[in-house]
Amino acid sequence: MLSRSINVLRLDLSLPSWHFPSFHSSKIPNGFLPLKDLSRAKAPLEGTTWFMSSINDTFEAGEAEYLRFPSYQSEGQLLCLAGITFVSESHYGYDNICHGLFAVMPFAAWHYRKGCMRAARWVLYQRGELRKETSNWVTNLVELTFGEKMTVEKFQGAGEVNYKSSCFEEAVVFRHNEGKMLKEKKIQVYEMLRCKSREYCKIEERNGTQNLVKMTLLLRNGSRSFKDEAGVINVFRRECTKVKGCQLKVYLSENLTFCDQVKLMSETDILASPHGAQLTNLFFMDKNSSVMEFFPKGWKDLAGPGQFVFQWISAYSGMRHVGTWYDPKGDKCPYNDKSLCMTFYKNRQIGIDEHFISNWTSTVLKEERARKLHTLKIKRKPERKCKCS
Numbered sequence: 468m469l470s471r472s473i474n475v476l477r478l479d480l481s482l483p484s485w486h487f488p489s490f491h492s493s494k495i496p497n498g499f500l501p502l503k504d505l506s507r508a509k510a511p512l513e514g515t516t517w518f519m520s521s522i523n524d525t526f527e528a529g530e531a532e533y534l535r536f537p538s539y540q541s542e543g544q545l546l547c548l549a550g551i552t553f554v555s556e557s558h559y560g561y562d563n564i565c566h567g568l569f570a571v572m573p574f575a576a577w578h579y580r581k582g583c584m585r586a587a588r589w590v591l592y593q594r595g596e597l598r599k600e601t602s603n604w605v606t607n608l609v610e611l612t613f614g615e616k617m618t619v620e621k622f623q624g625a626g627e628v629n630y631k632s633s634c635f636e637e638a639v640v641f642r643h644n645e646g647k648m649l650k651e652k653k654i655q656v657y658e659m660l661r662c663k664s665r666e667y668c669k670i671e672e673r674n675g676t677q678n679l680v681k682m683t684l685l686l687r688n689g690s691r692s693f694k695d696e697a698g699v700i701n702v703f704r705r706e707c708t709k710v711k712g713c714q715l716k717v718y719l720s721e722n723l724t725f726c727d728q729v730k731l732m733s734e735t736d737i738l739a740s741p742h743g744a745q746l747t748n749l750f751f752m753d754k755n756s757s758v759m760e761f762f763p764k765g766w767k768d769l770a771g772p773g774q775f776v777f778q779w780i781s782a783y784s785g786m787r788h789v790g791t792w793y794d795p796k797g798d799k800c801p802y803n804d805k806s807l808c809m810t811f812y813k814n815r816q817i818g819i820d821e822h823f824i825s826n827w828t829s830t831v832l833k834e835e836r837a838r839k840l841h842t843l844k845i846k847r848k849p850e851r852k853c854k855c856s
Contacts, residue, residue, distance in 0.1 A: 525538060550586070550635075550636060550637070551584060551586045551587060551636075552586060552587060552638040553574050553638075553639055553641075554589075554640040555570050555590070555591050555592065555642075556592040556593075556595070557570045557591075557592070557593050557594075557642075558593070558644075560593050561593070561600070561605055562602045563602070564604040564605060564747045564748075565744045565747040565776065567601055567604070567605035568605070568608070568747055568780075569644040569645055570605075570641075571605065571608060571609055572644065572648070573641040573643075573644060573645060574586075575656050575659065575660060576648060576655075577641075578612065578613060579656060579659055579855065583855035585613050585615055586613070586639070587618070588619070588635075589619050589620065590619075590638075591619060599621045601617075601619070603725065607725040608660065608725075611664060611666075612660060614855070650782075653783040654783055654785065657750050659854045659855065660750065661784070662853035663853045663855075663856065664751055665729060665751070666856065667726075667729075668726035668729040668730060670730055678712055678839060678843060679712045679714055679839075680712050680713045680714070680737070680832060680836050681714050681735055681736045681737070682703065682713060682715050682736065682737040682739065682832070683715075683716045683717075683718065683734075683739070684703050684715065684717045684718075684739050684740070685718055685720050685731075685739070685740040685746075686717065686719050686720070686740070687720055687741055687743050687745055688719065690813070690815075690816075691741045691816070692741065692816055692817070693741065693761075693816065693819065694816045694818050695818070695819055698819050699819055699824070700717055702825055702828065703715055703717075703739065703828055705825070706825055706828040706829050707832065709829065709832075710832045710836055713836075716734075716735075720740075728748045729748075731748075732749065732751035732752045733753070735752050735756060736752075736757065736835050736839070737756065737758075737759065737831055737832070738752065738757070738758050739758075739759040739828075740759075740760065740761070741760070741762070741817055742761065742762050742774065746760065749781060749786055754786070755785065755786070757786070757787045757788075758781050758786055758787065759789055759828075759831060760777055760778075760790070760791045761791070761817050762774065762792065762793045762794065762817065763794050763812055763813075763814075763817050764793070764794045764796060764812060764815060764818075765800065765808060765812025765815070766812060766813075767793040769808055769809040770809060774791075778791075789834075792820070792823065792827065797818065798815075
């Protein structure tokens, strides 16, 4: 008859390869016994062998001996993988880079304040349902931040008749994304993420270009794209030519790799883009850089607090969100129920008010030019080593 105690036997598989893994036994409170018992090194295959040597085998007639957990021999203990497991529960998914960033933020903050500790694996849930992967952007951000491959637990076979439960030695669970994280804590984390992303992508400091004003127009396809891209580009190009040292770059976000995006943002002083996930990259820019954001009709009155998300990221990452433009023109919502109108407007395209956008762009460019000239007079501080590098 099996012991009814709920003890846990833990295998520590998270240690570097030069350490011998170990497992935990309730016989030694808060301690680990060696998974590989070196005292038996001279006769590793005799008796209970040197692998989990403190546990007796189970024998069945004519069969190879084995260990079973739980069992009488294991004193009812469960066998669990050891090492820290990060468990994320998010209302949103992990394929959108903005939503993924908010899910990663609290773990990065925990990593920052806990002596740069890492996780052996990640378990991802969205609204209580298991997710088995993230976008490449999110995976890259996690791996460069924590300095190791992101292993997402897939629980192969879960839901099948013979599948047994899983358990972990230690787990850190965040289910509110950033939750009540204070602003100064978010600033610390964004600084670390920016520093480590640039380090990972081998971004060099912008020597000799401090007197230039670099503007990037970051476009997107489909929803919330500009109706007249050529017209918008012409407005920005025209205003840029009026400012000494201005350089304009135009990119489609979906054509860029992770490091392409980091590099582009590190070379950008003014970022102009429609509201959308591609704006998440803004925290890769130098601090005090500027952000201009564009919306389709309907968002200002109907979108709720979600429309301010990139203003929040700007504030927490040290950027200057210099305004938004809401397209006043467009089709009228066909629904009498206003609660349905946001679904109508959410993914509409964005028009252009050439006069307004020209004046706005001119003002932002002149302010940025003045700021850059002022910055030239201030001695730059040497780059510090990234936290947890």
